[in-house]
Amino acid sequence: MIYPKILEELIEYFKKLPGIGEKSAERLALSVIESSEDDIKMFSKTMIEAKKNLHPCTICGNLTTEKICSICDNEYRNNKLICVVEDYKSIFAFEKMGKYNGVYHVLNGLISPINGITPYDLNIDGLLNRCKKEENIELIIALKPSIEGETTTQYINKILEKTKVKVSRLSYGLPVGAELDYLDSLTLERAFEDRKNI
C-alpha cells in the first residue's frame, strides 16, 4: 500500500463521487488534509446539514429547506405555467437560463418499461391535481429527448387530452454553436421535422 491506510480510505470516498477518477481523488484527498482542521470540520458540517435539511417542496418537488420552495413561494411567478421536469436538477438548469417566469413540477423519473418504471411510479398524480386546482393551466413538458422522455411526454399529453390544459414540449433541433457536419442524423432529422417558418 502506497498511501497510509486512512488516506487510502479518504481517496476511496472521493472516488465514489461522479467524474472523479483515481488521480483526481488522490489530489482532492491530499488537498483536504492540507486544509485547516476548522475548514474540514465546517465542510463536514455543511455536508451533513445539507443532507438533513434539504427535502422536496410539497408542491413541485424542487429541493428546499422549507415546506414550500422559493419558486412556488414567489408571488411574482406565474403559477398557471408549469414546466414539467424529470428531476430537480433540471430546475437549476432552467433557473440559470433566467428567462422562465413560471413554476415547475418534478416527476422524479421517466416512464421506462424496460427498467420497470410505470406512470404510477412517477409524480403524475400530483401534476393532475395541480391541473385540476387552477383554471387555464399551461404545461411545458421539458424532458430529455430519449425514448423514455418521449414516452412520458406522450403519456402526459394523452391523459390531459380531454381537459382544457394546454400542453407543449420543448423544441428539438440544432444546439446553438453546433457544427452541422458533426451532428448526429437523429438530431438533424428532428431539426427538419420541427422546422420553423421565418
Add this chain to the structure above:
Amino acid sequence: MIYPKILEELIEYFKKLPGIGEKSAERLALSVIESSEDDIKMFSKTMIEAKKNLHPCTICGNLTTEKICSICDNEYRNNKLICVVEDYKSIFAFEKMGKYNGVYHVLNGLISPINGITPYDLNIDGLLNRCKKEENIELIIALKPSIEGETTTQYINKILEKTKVKVSRLSYGLPVGAELDYLDSLTLERAFEDRKNI
C-alpha cells in the same frame, strides 16, 4: 439565488478543492446530498481523522500515522540510498513506479529567493544529519526541473562536496511517448546535454 443557501454553501466548499470548477462543484454537491446520511457521516469522519492522524515521519518527512513511516520502518529497504524530494507527494509518485528500494528525504520546498525561501527554511539540516549518521550514503536528488529545483540541487551538491556522500540527480530528457516535434526546446536541449552512450 438559484440553489438553496445550504446547497450553495456546499458548492462553495467543493469549488475550493483543486481542479474543481463551478459545474463539477455543483455535480459533486448534488451527488453528496443524494448519498445516504451514514455515508456522508463516514466520509466526514474519515476526512477529520485523516487530518488529525497524518503527520510527517520523524526521519524522512513522509506522511504517516505512526512516529516513523512504513518506508523508513521497512528493514528490507536500503537506508543508505536516500532520494531527496520536494514534498511527500513526490514519494507517492516514486512508490507507484515500484522500482525504488531506497528511502526518502522530504525537503518541504525548494530554494526560491524570489519567494523569500532560503536553504534555512528547508529541511536540509535533517538531511545533513542523516548523511553524517551512516557511512556510504548515496543521495539521488529528485527535484523538479525548474530554476528552483536546480538551485536546490546545486546547493545540496555544494555543501556535500567535501564529504564522501555520492550525489546524483534524475536525468533530464525526453518523456516516454513524446512526439519530438511537440517538445519544447529546453527539454530537447537537456536531452542533448544529458545524452547517453549506447
